[in-house]
Amino acid sequence: MPKAMGSNDRIRWAMALAVMLLLGWAGLTLRQGGMDNISRLKDMGECYMRPDCGRSIMPLHSQETIDGLWAQVECAAQTDSSWMAILPFHHADSQAVAFRNLLRLMWVLYSHSTVAAAGEDGAIALHGHTFVSGDTPLLLRVREREGHLIITDAEGLCAFLRKTSEAWLRHVTLNGERP
Amino acid sequence: MMVDMRKAGRLGKLDAVAPVLVTLACIYVLYWLGVGGWHSFPNAEDLTLTSPVRSDGFINSVVRLLLSYDGRYFTNMLHGINPLATGWYLGYGLIHAAGIALGIGSLCFLLFSLAPAAVWGWRGPLLAALFYAVHFAVTPSLPHDLYWMVSSFVYMWPWTLLFLFAGSVVRYLRAPEGWGRNGWFAASLLSLVCGMGMNEMFLVLYGLLLPALGLWALRSGRAVLVSVLPLLAVGLASALFFVSCPGIAYRLGSQEVQHGMGHFREVAAVSASEFSGFLLSVFTGNAVLIPWAVVTSLLTPRVTAAVPVRMGVLAAVMLGVLTVLYLMTLAYYLPMGTAFFPERVYASVLYGLQLLLWATGAMAIHRLRVPAGVAVAASVILLVAIVGGPGNIRDLRAEFHDGTLGRFRKAMLAHYAILSQPDRDPVWSLAVIDPLPPLPRTIATGPFISHNRIPKHWNKGYERYFRWDEVRLGTDSVTKLQYAKGDGKQ
Numbered sequence: 137m138p139k140a141m142g143s144n145d146r147i148r149w150a151m152a153l154a155v156m157l158l159l160g161w162a163g164l165t166l167r168q169g170g171m172d173n174i175s176r177l178k179d180m181g182e183c184y185m186r187p188d189c190g191r192s193i194m195p196l197h198s199q200e201t202i203d204g205l206w207a208q209v210e211c212a213a214q215t216d217s218s219w220m221a222i223l224p225f226h227h228a229d230s231q232a233v234a235f236r237n238l239l240r241l242m243w244v245l246y247s248h249s250t251v252a253a254a255g256e257d258g259a260i261a262l263h264g265h266t267f268v269s270g271d272t273p274l275l276l277r278v279r280e281r282e283g284h285l286i287i288t289d290a291e292g293l294c295a296f297l298r299k300t301s302e303a304w305l306r307h308v309t310l311n312g313e314r315p
Numbered sequence: 316m317m318v319d320m321r322k323a324g325r326l327g328k329l330d331a332v333a334p335v336l337v338t339l340a341c342i343y344v345l346y347w348l349g350v351g352g353w354h355s356f357p358n359a360e361d362l363t364l365t366s367p368v369r370s371d372g373f374i375n376s377v378v379r380l381l382l383s384y385d386g387r388y389f390t391n392m393l394h395g396i397n398p399l400a401t402g403w404y405l406g407y408g409l410i411h412a413a414g415i416a417l418g419i420g421s422l423c424f425l426l427f428s429l430a431p432a433a434v435w436g437w438r439g440p441l442l443a444a445l446f447y448a449v450h451f452a453v454t455p456s457l458p459h460d461l462y463w464m465v466s467s468f469v470y471m472w473p474w475t476l477l478f479l480f481a482g483s484v485v486r487y488l489r490a491p492e493g494w495g496r497n498g499w500f501a502a503s504l505l506s507l508v509c510g511m512g513m514n515e516m517f518l519v520l521y522g523l524l525l526p527a528l529g530l531w532a533l534r535s536g537r538a539v540l541v542s543v544l545p546l547l548a549v550g551l552a553s554a555l556f557f558v559s560c561p562g563i564a565y566r567l568g569s570q571e572v573q574h575g576m577g578h579f580r581e582v583a584a585v586s587a588s589e590f591s592g593f594l595l596s597v598f599t600g601n602a603v604l605i606p607w608a609v610v611t612s613l614l615t616p617r618v619t620a621a622v623p624v625r626m627g628v629l630a631a632v633m634l635g636v637l638t639v640l641y642l643m644t645l646a647y648y649l650p651m652g653t654a655f656f657p658e659r660v661y662a663s664v665l666y667g668l669q670l671l672l673w674a675t676g677a678m679a680i681h682r683l684r685v686p687a688g689v690a691v692a693a694s695v696i697l698l699v700a701i702v703g704g705p706g707n708i709r710d711l712r713a714e715f716h717d718g719t720l721g722r723f724r725k726a727m728l729a730h731y732a733i734l735s736q737p738d739r740d741p742v743w744s745l746a747v748i749d750p751l752p753p754l755p756r757t758i759a760t761g762p763f764i765s766h767n768r769i770p771k772h773w774n775k776g777y778e779r780y781f782r783w784d785e786v787r788l789g790t791d792s793v794t795k796l797q798y799a800k801g802d803g804k805q
Contacts, residue, residue: 152548166382166561
């Protein structure tokens, strides 16, 4: 800042500094949160998503497929709040698998809460709570249709949980797996 | 440099008709642009970019784009400041009207900043309106420039902010010390920060403009330098914020951008070729631009500089501005490649080319012996060329008369009637809409909803904006669930 400025110069410098501070703070905040996510995404190789052309639907057909797709699910969780997950829901075994994976999915979403945002459709609404703490955290809306669970939006998971046998939840926790 | 501005004295009695003719030209163009605006509707990308504002909130939607797509912070903010973002999709046409009105207003503001309003009189608003009328009559793509909202935010609106910035800076530097001057400084600051957050092309422009301003201030003395330095500092901070946004690295990483001198040489060669082709086509493809340059130069109040402007200086200025415009196109080509001619980029370049023609024409024409009647002759040619010659206005009129515009509007209204229905299946809400008729070339460009969800993200734009589980074309053979299971993928 040049020396020997008048009072009006000081006022103008104050305005400019305020704007620069705001830009600096916003830039550093964005970079701190954003670059971490980007480096993680790059580590995942080919997996790439962006909000307006990402995988708006994530098909999860079987356990094998699910395992293969977790990296993509993570990408989705980080970058795209508009996607859906479709889980198999055909019979008892796959129902168990489906629910376990639903919980895993929630955990993935939770662990990437930096990009979580409430939304009407496939959105992530975490609000900083953990699912396993029973603090009613998250909630994805789940619908049954054509033998699938379709996770769509932030309402209604509780209804789903009420509808689903508590045994599934016990099954998951008793197996010692953290969703 | 002291500048003495007097009203033009070279116009003969017959030339008094010229302003009437150019006024008619403006009204004619604006009328047809209004007709186009009445028939225009948002495309899928408009919906995709405004729906997060409604679902996630203004700040979240901006942050998400800055994290994952680009650094255009003010453009991303504009996605949340428009009728579409409030759900009022029928107000879409107002965005175009606002874009034109703000553009004309900002240019008029700049003109009135360069010389007192009394010097310009009616010429200020008339020439500003004519500038935009001529621009839209010859722009390479009306949809990219005007009728596609999110595209116009990137390619048209930055000029509005630039005009506001330039006008504010001039007023700031000329104002006597006090709160009024501080106010103009604040206006300069605001328009600078906003204008630099709109488009990578304009980073190049500001990147050259601001150092030039700094150099001029350095030569003008300590007081001017002290006045200008805070603006330069904020300009630098804005540029750093823009380029350091994670979204840029993320997007460029995904586009497999080529690096190295080989890529640069190829891009430089192709873009130079396309830039030259654009210059050639814009001057030879219509009979509007040259008559406009003549009449607008003649109607511009006469500028007599204390130091006479030499033709060599004018030529150097022209070459310099053309180089800047070319460098602006590089900002597009370098990351995006040279696969196709980017009409949107050249639509934006055309504004700069017009400014160059106007400024150099106005400075040069008063050094020439212009016979009486030239202004009216140029105005007649301009009016006839706009009404009957090849160009966007004739195309708009043709698409209106052959029913293309009407069919498009009718189809879009039918879409929105379905998409806005409140009665929905609570289990799985499904909207089925008819395929669109052929798009009117003058007002619409893709993307719109796609057949069988290929690509799927545009369908998703409709689903998110109108809050349906699935939006499908009546001719689709694949449902969303079938697509999700892989049945519809190629």
